[in-house]
Amino acid sequence: MKKWSLGRAFVPVASIIVLIYLLLPIVNVIIFSFNEKRGRNNIKWNGFTLDNWQNICGAPEVCTAFSNSIIVGVVSTVVATVLGTLIAIALVRYRFRFRSTISLLLFTPMATPEVVLGAGLAYQFLTMGVEKGLGTIILAHIMFCISYVVVVVKARVASLDPAIEEAGRDLYASPGQVFFRITLPTLMPGIIGAALLSFALSFDDFIITNFNSGAVSTFPKFIYTAAAKGVPAQANVLASIVFVGALLLVIIVQVVRINNQKRLASK
């Protein structure tokens, strides 16, 4: 184990430096959520306070923007997950004409810069005379989330043994019963993973949102607009809450996963 690794100390030392680079801004965001307010200034450290945490919606607009992001995230995740899962099942399970064309169609949005996706869609709404708002943001987010859902769920469908479904059919289950009692439950871990990814992407999207939001603000858009004058500390509070919540969720999932592995290994 010792012989073939490149420069023993180099890898861990370099990794620690990169991890600090990666995590330092997160620490900074959390620290500044406790910054005392002086005018609009949340750029320099003024002193410790819990005011921002006690008065989360104290800054104008910040909670509206935040709840808009939640609405957009939830609606686009639900729609994108349903549509993407159906496509993923079709792509893995069935052979049909234009199969590779459809795969390409779903891959392309991931290989297109967001600014191009955002601008293209904005022209579309402009020429169709659709007024920009919460609805257009959701329509845009569903579009780019579908691709990611398909990728994640496809991997899960591909690892599934079709014999289990066949066994169900042999035991006289109707196609509907097979789907809802066998296929869907076995795909669930993939579908949940896809939904979480989709929500994270939607919740944090700025570029596509900026082109298609009109006067409506989402959380990232709020930060972008406020950046010139100084983002209120309440934005740091909300971001910190999301961060801690998501982190706890992931840690729980990981612990459960590792425990399951250990249990399986000991059997």
Next chain:
Amino acid sequence: MAFTAFAANTEVVEQAPKKGRWIVLLLLAPGIMYMLLFFVTPFIQLIITSLQVPAEGQGIGDYVAALQFTNYWAAIQEYWPQILRSFVYALIGTVVGLLISYPLAYLIGVRVRSKPMLQGILLILVIAPFFISFLLRTLSWKQILPTEWMGTDFSVVFGLVYNFIPFMVLPIFASLQSLDMRLLEAGSDLYASPATVFRKVTLPLSMPGVVSGTLLSFIPMSGDYVNASRQFLGSIDTAMVGNVIESNFLQTQNYPLAASLSIVLMVVILVLIIAYVRRSGTEDLL
């Protein structure tokens, strides 16, 4: 979680092709219709807009259909510094990102493979940035770094590299994770130095991860306009093509110009990707 998208080394069960046209149509129709309506049509719309000319009377944002191909030439002539800058930034950012991400991916995928707990913790640390607004994180660098560094080529590339580290680490990790250790042992048994083993065995076998990591970083980097904008890490001197597209679309409402720049950006990226993927010999990846 997010990294399941990259770490999809799941066992593939051989599945017999099935017939059933109606079911396929039922499964595909809603999603594909959606993509045709909100992805393909907008793309065509973008091309149509890029060829438009100002309407008679010249109200702001009023354009009529035309086939003005010189729009492209005019856009490139006026904004070639920003176009060039975008690709130089993205190229440097991708290379630096690759160099600093590889050791971390190697640590997680190879060194600590036998310690699932530590591996899990390190993976969580890598995906942690996904859980907190990337705009706030980027803005943080403005507070952390010295003020006089702001608005320079350095600060923008610094921010770009920072934003895309997880997108580089995760695919490389996924490749290295599935690496067969016996191959490395065989290399050293045949008296190859650790450096040679790395160059001749580890690196080539991790190429699929390197290719997807570089693409996942390079494409969004070249279109990014957050890092380069003035209220973040940039200045007027660091404007990228994304900044020009944004200001021409949302402020000046010069739609044909913004559209033709979008198409130029897309075409250049496509050409670079095809050349890169050909060279790295991983065509089957796309």
